[in-house]
Amino acid sequence: MQVILNHQQIQQKITRLAFQILENAFQESKIVLAGIQGNGYVLAGKLANVLRKHSNVKVELVQVFVNKEEPWSEPIQLDVDEATIKKDFIVLVDDVINSGKTMQYSLVKLLQQPTKAIKTVTLVDRQHRRYPIKADFVGLGLTTTLKNRVEIDLNEQNAQAFLR
Numbered sequence: 023m024q025v026i027l028n029h030q031q032i033q034q035k036i037t038r039l040a041f042q043i044l045e046n047a048f049q050e051s052k053i054v055l056a057g058i059q060g061n062g063y064v065l066a067g068k069l070a071n072v073l074r075k076h077s078n079v080k081v082e083l084v085q086v087f088v089n090k091e092e093p094w095s096e097p098i099q100l101d102v103d104e105a106t107i108k109k110d111f112i113v114l115v116d117d118v119i120n121s122g123k124t125m126q127y128s129l130v131k132l133l134q135q136p137t138k139a140i141k142t143v144t145l146v147d148r149q150h151r152r153y154p155i156k157a158d159f160v161g162l163g164l165t166t167t168l169k170n171r172v173e174i175d176l177n178e179q180n181a182q183a184f185l186r
Contacts, residue, residue, distance in 0.1 A: 027183035035161035040072035061117035093127035119144040122153035
């Protein structure tokens with residue numbers, strides 16, 4: 023197991039990603055961060071904290087519930103009424119993007135309502151796409167083999183990313 027990002031590096035990446043979101047949404051009064059359950063939602067919360075600290079933009083945090091193994095097997099749900107994010111600037115957040123399956127299915131759910139824009143953010147992009155999804159903002163692009171696994175621990179005191 024190899025550490026690919028230590029705590030300080032993860033904090034720096036989160037800050038940089040938040041500033042990239044702000045720069046991209048500079049005319050917006052509200053940004054919706056839609057975090058995919060688990061680490062995607064935790065990462066979205068950390069991005070929300072940085073956005074709130076460095077801007078006056080209203081930030082809404084939304085959790086996306088999706089079966090990551092078989093996203094087609096059950097309905098994808100949000101923890102808010104979908105109508106409340108209608109015509110908003112939405113940022114879909116996950117910790118690692120590999121094949122793009124989880125993010126693609128989550129994106130389809132968000133597109134069931136009219137939106138102003140949707141951007142995608144990931145802390146680590148493994149670049150093994152099987153689905154037509156692109157990460158707009160990436161903390162770390164990493165070339166790996168299909169056998170490798172990236173695991174991220176977003177622990178408050180000692181966040182780390184590992185390559186197994």
